[in-house]
Amino acid sequence: xxxxIKLVTIAGIGVYMHLTFLLLLGWIAFLFYSQGQNxxxxxxxxxxxxxxxxxxxxxxxxxxxxxxxxxxxxxxITLLPIGGVARLERMPEDPKQELLVALAGPAVxxxxxxxxxxxxxxxxxxxxxxxxxxxxxxxxxFLLWINILLVMFNMLPAxxxxxxxxxxxxxxxxxxxxSATQIAAQIGQAMALLFGFVGLxxxxxxxxxxxxxxxxxxxxxxxxxxxxxxxxxxxxxxxxTRFQTVSPSQSLEEVARxxxxxxxxxxxxxxxxxxxxxLTRPSLITGLKEQGDFARVDDVMERDFQTAExxxxxxxxxxxxxxxxxxxxxxxxxxxxxxxxxxxxxxxFMMVQGAHRGGRLARWSRPxx
Numbered sequence: 001x002x003x004x005i006k007l008v009t010i011a012g013i014g015v016y017m018h019l020t021f022l023l024l025l026g027w028i029a030f031l032f033y034s035q036g037q038n039x040x041x042x043x044x045x046x047x048x049x050x051x052x053x054x055x056x057x058x059x060x061x062x063x064x065x066x067x068x069x070x071x072x073x074x075x076x077i078t079l080l081p082i083g084g085v086a087r088l089e090r091m092p093e094d095p096k097q098e099l100l101v102a103l104a105g106p107a108v109x110x111x112x113x114x115x116x117x118x119x120x121x122x123x124x125x126x127x128x129x130x131x132x133x134x135x136x137x138x139x140x141x142f143l144l145w146i147n148i149l150l151v152m153f154n155m156l157p158a159x160x161x162x163x164x165x166x167x168x169x170x171x172x173x174x175x176x177x178x179s180a181t182q183i184a185a186q187i188g189q190a191m192a193l194l195f196g197f198v199g200l201x202x203x204x205x206x207x208x209x210x211x212x213x214x215x216x217x218x219x220x221x222x223x224x225x226x227x228x229x230x231x232x233x234x235x236x237x238x239x240x241t242r243f244q245t246v247s248p249s250q251s252l253e254e255v256a257r258x259x260x261x262x263x264x265x266x267x268x269x270x271x272x273x274x275x276x277x278x279l280t281r282p283s284l285i286t287g288l289k290e291q292g293d294f295a296r297v298d299d300v301m302e303r304d305f306q307t308a309e310x311x312x313x314x315x316x317x318x319x320x321x322x323x324x325x326x327x328x329x330x331x332x333x334x335x336x337x338x339x340x341x342x343x344x345x346x347x348x349f350m351m352v353q354g355a356h357r358g359g360r361l362a363r364w365s366r367p368x369x
Contacts, residue, residue, distance in 0.1 A: 004078055013064055015057060016078045025049065048142050053079055055112065055146060059105040059154075060086040066104035070097045090319065091165075095172035095180075102165035106151045113147035116140060158195075159188030160216045178228045185221035189214050227315050229350055235317045236310035238349035239331045239339030245270045246279060248298035252287050255279060255297060266328040268337055269301050275337050277301035280327050307332050310339065318346055 004016040028049055032042040057077060064074035064086050075087040092098040120126045120140055127141070155163040164184050171180035192214040199206030246255055246267045255267060259281065269277035279301045287300035306329045308317045321329060321343055331339035 007079075010061070011065065013061070013074050014076045016076055018078055018080050021053075021079050044139070048139055051139065051143060052146050053084070055109070055143065055150065056084040058112070059108050059150060060084040062104040062106075062108035063101055064088070066101045067092070070094075070101070072101075089323070093177070095169040095177075098172070099166060099169035102162045102169060105162055106154050109147040109150045109154075113144055113151070116144045116147065120144065156191060157184070157187055158191040158213050158217075159184040160220045161188075161213070164188045164217070178225055181221050181224040185217040188217035192217070226347075226350055227318065229353055230314040230318055230346075233314045234311050235308055235314050235331060235341055236339070238314060238346055239310070239341045240345055241339050243268070243340045245337070246297050247271060248276060248296065248301070250297045251293060252284060252291070252295050252297065252300070253293035255284055256288060256293075259284065266340070266342070268330050268340065269297055270337060273336070275307070275330055275332065277303050278305045278326075278328065278330065302326075305330070308341070309333065314346070317341060318343075321346070 003019045005019065007015045007017050009015070025046055028046060029042055032045050037045070057079065060077045064077065067074060067088050070092055072092060073089045075089060077084055077086045088101075092101055117126075125140060154161055155166070157163045157167045159165065159168060159181075164187070167187065168180050168184035171183055192210040195206045195210035195213065199208075199210060243264055244258055244262065244267060246258070246269055248269055248271050258267070259265065265281040267279045268275055269279055277298065279297055283300045283302060287295050291299060306320055306324050306326055308320070308329050308331050310331055310333050317329060321341070328340055328342045330337055331341060
């Protein structure tokens with residue numbers, strides 16, 4: 001994730017902190033200072049917040065390590081002001097596995113809460129009644145309540161939070177995965193509306209959470225629907241077959257004219273009928289800016305690039321496009337460049353597919369594909 005700093009690597013998983021997290025710490029320090037608290041109290045308060053995010057990281061490792069048991073890797077874990085995000089390479093397709101992965105995070109908080117409760121109980125650190133004021137300076141009690149609240153909040157059936165994923169997994173045991181996702185997403189969006197309404201009168205932070213839940217639920221539902229529509233279809237059905245290539249010796253000025261004259265944004269670089277690179281639009285613009293019009297294509301082209309074969313399944317190519325964060329993937333047949341696929345043309349293909357499914361045609365394909 002951009003604007004993130006790597007803190008540590010644990011169990012082969014990088015833990016990052018987004019720079020906006022520093023703004024949160026600064027805001028908390030200012031809040032304590034404005035309330036007239038001294039330096040010691042401010043530092044204790046900030047330490048409590050840092051411990052909160054340690055708990056959040058442990059929660060995310062619960063998901064990540066459980067997913068690893070099912071052969072699913074985790075790209076990284078990033079600390080954000082709103083919590084932590086563990087980016088799994090993919091979600092389990094088996095509902096039982098997804099159920100276990102979704103429950104693993106809250107299970108970590110349950111174990112931590114029980115452990116802290118037992119320590120406080122044995123040492124007499126539990127209060128006689130529920131505190132009616134801030135407990136952020138009582139670190140053990142603060143951590144106990146935080147773990148309890150994290151379990152309660154994450155288990156709300158607001159997809160894509162843990163509770164929503166648990167709901168989707170349970171539904172998927174009785175119906176199709178796409179239908180289960182749609183229902184879980186709709187329930188998540190209904191709860192987002194509730195969060196937003198309550199936030200208008202109680203806490204504006206709930207409005208921000210509602211917006212996050214609404215957008216994430218919509219994206220997840222759309223992604224699952226798109227993946228399902230691609231299932232079992234080769235990439236040759238959707239690849240672009242009319243495209244322009246460039247040679248390594250061409251000037252960036254020539255390619256810039258090609259960019260302006262047509263729709264194509266990325267250009268395969270071919271030398272003696274062999275694909276040797278890909279010139280992306282960002283690389284072209286950066287090259288023009290830093291090296292000038294007469295720089296050669298091979299000075300700025302991408303030499304490390306993904307390729308696919310025409311028979312490769314569309315859903316796999318789509319997943320690779322997302323994972324590599326690249327703009328396009330050249331399609332090679334026996335070493336010969338025969339096509340190009342981008343996220344945009346896959347989206348267009350899905351729109352045409354959806355339109356034809358709504359009419360008399362059940363499936364559309366390119367002539368001769």
